[in-house]
Amino acid sequence: MSSYGINHCEIFVSVQGHDFNLQFEIESIKNERKNFGGLVSFLGQVRNDRDTEKELLFLELEHYPDMTEREIISICQEAKDRWELGAIRVIHRVGKLVPGDNIVLALVAASHRNEAFKASEFIMDFLKSRVPIWKKEHFEDNSSWVKSKQSDEELLSRW
Amino acid sequence: MSSYGINHCEIFVSVQGHDFNLQFEIESIKNERKNFGGLVSFLGQVRNDRDTEKELLFLELEHYPDMTEREIISICQEAKDRWELGAIRVIHRVGKLVPGDNIVLALVAASHRNEAFKASEFIMDFLKSRVPIWKKEHFEDNSSWVKSKQSDEELLSRW
């Protein structure tokens, strides 16, 4: 868990096994700065429909301790430099997760909605293919590592 | 308050005076469909920094009853037609609001984050200048109607 205050944009990043609560995270931002105007959040959850043939039992998220958190912080700092933001909070879970569980939360507060939207999309695009986290899907009788998507890689070129 | 289930995309719209709770709204979507994959939310709040000279005492939101809700529903239906979405929930408050109060919430659940982001931006852009709601700012010694921004109007052309 890391917290940095830079140029009045508070960056908070946590890579953790336990769950988080969106409402609590929003309240944390509100307490820091009462008037953010607009807040965009992306909440990602475990689906069980990746493979329509088989039912997903659980997802296992492996990561590279230390590096994961540092890479996420550096993505947030890049976002803070590109847009005028009030606060960023990113939480990424690791370990075993079942369908319906929260995986990731990216919150961006800003005075203008357009900047909050852009920054939030930027952060999610880079989380997908630039942060050392790998997902393994476990089914009834087999398991396999999730393959990176070419489409995710291509999305990065828009920034 | 209106709720429609169309093409498996649940649309819920409410124009109300009382506050809402983001966590509760997210749980409502989760109960309807366990696996949305990605959920993008925009939460707008009353700032007090619109005019740096004066302190905003409160904001008054006037609207055109019946028409407001119908216009929001029609924006949500347009979003549902353009992108593959799992659920949309939009809540817009009217009446007197003080700085820090919630004004608007737009939640979009989808299997793919890109579609959830696009739909959420689309809905917010149209809420800004196509829904019959007007804001009046009340300061210590005067009050004035918020002027529509040319930049908000121009944003519509991107869709």
Added chain:
Amino acid sequence: MKILYFSWLREKVGVPNEEKDIKATTVIGLIEELVQLEERYAMAFSDLKSVRVAVDQKLVQDLKTSIENAREVAFFPPMTGG
């Protein structure tokens, strides 16, 4: 016909809505008819570029839109929701 006013149009006209017998058959005809009635209408409609119109709760772009058979017509400034 029911005529509604919102925001500063409501403040200038002085009432949120009113029932009126109207001869006009188009939006612009209605505006001209109102403006003839009293000074407060003339003030409210002094800059038509800032006036938006809904006929039976549907936004209309063209002031020549017909209001025959319309139940209600609403006048208001550009919207500032969201």
Added chain:
Amino acid sequence: MKILYFSWLREKVGVPNEEKDIKATTVIGLIEELVQLEERYAMAFSDLKSVRVAVDQKLVQDLKTSIENAREVAFFPPMTGG
């Protein structure tokens, strides 16, 4: 030097990390040195297009990147976070 493996590279090599005395001075040199050691390394590094590398926890694009003075080198497949 500490060498780390993640995801299916970890499964193929059989350990999450190991300490090794390495002669190589570049990433590609290190891979070649490992591949000579045992079949499991050869299997892990059979398709270099699917291998990503971090030197001292910084992603490197070029396999000719120097590993002199590096404390740790990590090998893993394309990332699938978010």
